[in-house]
Amino acid sequence: MSDVHTRLSTIFRDVFDDESLVLRDDLTAEDVENWDSLTHINLIVAIEKEFRIRFTTAEVSRLKNVGELEALVAAKVKQ
């Protein structure tokens, strides 16, 4: 498990208030209860803060699933 994956899992569990949540690459907003536009913002804000990165508007709207998000974060952290 990568460091990014572990830290993302913590953020997801905090934001969705669900300790049993398991992050899989193909997980999408439809699979998670309460993953609406409001929690999506909360998620983005929390990730930006945790990794000290900044998403562009385009990146945020392009994301399809957790796998893509994780890859994007990993790429940004390396920069």
Next chain:
Amino acid sequence: MLGDRLPNLDYSRLVAASKKIEPALERPVLKLALLSDAATQQFVPVLRTLLDANGFSTDVYEGGFDAIELEVYDSSSKLYSFDPDAVILLNAAQALRASFSKRQNSATDFVSESLARITAIWNAIQSRSRTVVIQSTFALPLERYFGNYDLKVAECLSSVTCALNSGIAAAARQQNGVLINDVEGVASLVGRSRFFDDRFWDMWKTFCSLDVLPAVAQNIVDVLMATRGRGVKCVVLDLDNTLWGGVIGDDGLDGIRLNAHGDGEAWYRLQLFLRELRRRGILLAVCSKNEERNALLPFESHPEMVLRREDITVFVANWNDKAENIRTIREILNIGFDSMVFLDDNPFERSLVRDLVPGVIVPELPEDPSDYVRFLSELNLFETAAFSGEDVRRADMYKQEADRRAAAASFASVEEFLQSLDMRIVVSRFDSYHLPRIAQLLQRSNQFNLTTQRLSEVECERLMNDATVVPLYVKLSDRLGDHGLISVVILQPNLEELRITDWLMSCRVLTRGVEQYIMNEVFAIAQQQGLTTVTGRYIPTAKNGMVRDFFAQFGFAQIAEKDGETQWALRTDSYRPSRVFIKPLEKETAPAIL
């Protein structure tokens, strides 16, 4: 009410906390309506958490996106059936920018049209409900079309925003029930570049960055708490190293640091800040471990001292522990602990007061006195929902009362104290000028009221014009202040007797010998009119137990009793006048008692 410091206002933490709020039945509920031309969902959990911290449950109604007018002009809208305690109008700078770009007329016209639109919304709400309206200001835009020259050009967004904000402020000054949520104030405090994050606007129509959204929410909560009467009424001050640098007892008048320029400027600035609060009506009290003589010295003799002794409502300097002294101050002022702020440079004293006097607000003052004023300002402790001349006078009234108590404490006997008060009294027949206050006192007095006849102003006027009746009002003042009209006594001569049909008095002036003075007057009247007996009645109510034995104390004999109602009589020649320390007021025209 307590404005948390910005670093503690973390958006994610507040949202997470909102999910853990326990429903509590006994807590007061605040019903808030959020109306905005931006998205408000992000505010809801944050407001809930912040209000929870202030002891409130929150019920929120969110209006439709950009549907302010649709809600407020429709009397049958959900907004009005929700019946909010406050309507929070959040106007986004981004929405202003959009409508500015579509303007047809000049910038001046645009400002007055926008202002008219906003005030029309206030009026619509206020004509349909009794809720408080909280109007936001507009954050100044980041973009400057002319650079620094922007402000010299009326036709640009910066100038328009400035003009609109002052217009909103001016209009709100004229309109009761409209309060300001100064979003521009927050934006300039945190910095405009941090305030705006247009990604959030583009994606979700959130008008500020989520980083500073809690600060905006806290600002709203501060205003809401002020509408609920939560607010600081008194600042309790340590002296040494808080109000001046150094220790007066050790360093002496010349040794303490306090001056407008130099190494004492930080304390000087704090005193200026405190004096403005005092002018606003916030009470100042001193709580210092010192010899009182030393503590007073700078107030009396230091050339650079800003605060003077008369600015301090209660002055406590002794060697008792500060918790005890703060309790004393609270008792004298008769205010809640939660409306007191305690400022002390000493961490030990702060923690002692925090532990032993729960409720008192004890800010962790920064180490450097140069940061005191800034720190206190950022806490926003002195939010209010109203300001009037009465607020300014209140500090003086409290001061008079505190002086009275202080005077009472230092006299050998009560007589000596009463004598020192130099009380002056007026006992006079009703006159038309005083009728409203007389009627008011008749309606309101419950405790010191022998018969509790609720005479109206019209009935008082009839008595005034009836030469067979002796209707009297009593006014009192002393060297510490004016008490105004404090008692009403109505006498009716009947054959050989003088009947006391009404006697009531404000409880503020108990135990000063006022009733004794009046009774002396009553018997003097009976004597002058050649009446042999004075009679009176006591009619018990749920509240007037304190005067059950009123007549007995003057030597009246009970002559009848029925269902608790008692009748009393005393022969005029048997009355022994009481010793009193009140003199008639000479200046006013001699009271035409008869």
